[in-house]
């Protein structure tokens with residue numbers, strides 16, 4: 326191959342670099358800047374080293390919030406991924422049912438986060454909400470305002486309702502890309518329903534599932550708006566996730582230093598976990 | 614191992630077929646003998662794959678019945694019919710190893726592991742992939758994938774029939790020859806009924822006892838290679854079998870004499886052609902001789918293809934092909950004679966025999 330090397334081509338990348346610098350790197354750097362300095366007001370800052378970081382890492386508050394995040398993400402992934410696969414497997418592949426199902430699936434995804442929060446906040450209210458009143462009428466005691474379990478249930482059911490469709494749509498896209506010949510061959514080979522899933526459908530869905538998994542993990546790990554709207558972090562601190570705690574710290578208490586340190590730790594955790602998931606899930610790909 | 618009867622099978626893919634043209638299979642009524650080796654030949658889109666899928670049960674025919682040894686299996690599943698089928702486009706399970714791919718049909722049927730191992734190794738040997746057994750099927754080349762696909766069809770030796778849908782298209786000629794002789798050997802050994810779809814006439818003619826020619830959703834002729842060559846039942850078979858194909862010339866019949874343009878030939882029988890039917894004369898290029906006497910032709914081109922020459926000429930205003938031996942001379946004032954025994958008469962594209 327005879328390629329011409331022209332280093333001027335790098336200039337083409339410049340606009341993007343500038344854009345990314347302004348939109349991501351520079352704001353991130355201000356956060357880094359806050360995280361290593363302290364202030365007594367008057368816009369005067371002095372060096373604090375890793376002080377804020379060790380403060381955050383030594384606080385119970387941080388670890389408890391992190392634990393809640395991990396639990397929440399774990400639960401919703403354990404529900405949404407299998408449920409999404411199951412629904413995708415049962416969606417029609419052709420006919421009038423296809424557009425109908427697709428639109429139905431896409432609906433929850435079109436609703437803004439805070440609206441979703443408000444919907445469920447009202448839906449679950451014991452005095453006027455349909456869900457709250459119904460459960461009450463059925464004799465089931467339910468109150469997300471003062472019962473920890475009910476608060477968590479509400480958030481989980483809401484997230485499943487809001488986001489399972491994303492997993493469904495991604496899996497469905499993977500499924501419809503499988504040529505008919507594979508299913509025919511499986512019939513000839515006498516494969517069971519499970520074998521068809523295990524050896525034909527799952528391998529084809531693997532890539533989209535990885536994407537679904539990462540998207541749902543990152544997004545649920547950063548959950549903020551819905552618990553803020555529904556429970557405000559309560560009862561007590563039971564639904565105070567890292568993001569909610571962070572906002573309390575930064576805006577409520579105006580502790581910029583610890584909040585900045587926490588942001589960075591938060592960011593690194595998401596990055597690290599996503600990287601781990603990605604490597605684990607793609608490495609089985611290569612050796613298989 | 615079974616005799617397979619197709620009892621007035623018709624198939625349309627659409628919901629409500631209105632006219633004959635809506636049927637992909639027009640009417641197939643045929644019996645495949647137990648243990649027979651059949652080649653199914655026909656142009657693309659004539660319904661070969663549809664027919665195979667109906668036999669294997671992947672497709673339910675719109676009309677008609679399928680019987681295995683006289684037992685109606687029309688509503689039985691593919692699994693219950695116990696048929697192996699190798700598809701036109703290779704299907705492999707790419708997360709499995711080559712070995713597991715071949716073992717898959719056996720394991721699904723609960724064959725004991727030592728037996729699985731024995732048969733898989735046999736097939737691996739046959740398709741020449743023994744050294745790849747432990748590798749995942751993903752990284753394989755197209756022809757290796759096709760061999761695995763073929764191997765999965767052959768690994769079960771208790772099947773009623775094996776259907777091959779153009780299984781060797783991307784395999785190189787030498788390997789093709791090897792696999793074809795292996796197939797023949799397996800066929801003799803296990804005696805399954807075998808239907809082999811191909812585009813390649815040499816493959817069909819060397820491989821099968823009986824060749825089934827399909828055209829436009831119908832079986833137009835079933836016969837030995839010699840029968841297809843000498844007495845094509847339909848002008849399509851004449852064109853399709855043989856290279857170059859049969860010359861088909863518009864003609865008109867008057868008793869036992871036949872007119873083509875200005876020329877008149879005498880036959881030793883009286884073909885019965887209905888009034889108004891489109892009449893044609895068919896003669897293979899091999900049975901036209903070129904010399905100084907006979908009917909005039911004008912030669913337009915001579916193609917030398919090794920042991921023979923193909924002469925393209927114009928006869929009675931129509932293009933014809935003539936096969937001349939390599940050392941045969943081409944006279945300056947060329948004339949042709951037709952071997953009377955090799956002349957076939959067609960009415961509306963179907964052959965009119967001496968019989969009636």
Ligand SMILES: Nc1ncnc2c1ncn2[C@@H]1O[C@H](COP(=O)(O)OP(=O)(O)O)[C@@H](O)[C@H]1O
Pocket residue numbers: 626627637655656657658659660661662663664
């Ligand atoms: N799944 C299908 N849906 C609708 N029409 C089809 C389908 N499969 C095949 N056909 C039509 O049926 C006819 C026969 O096809 P096929 O059996 O695949 O032919 P062949 O294998 O001889 O090339 C073609 O006209 C094709 O367009």
Ligand SMILES: [Mg+2]
Pocket residue numbers: 658661662663701778
């Ligand atoms: Mg085909």
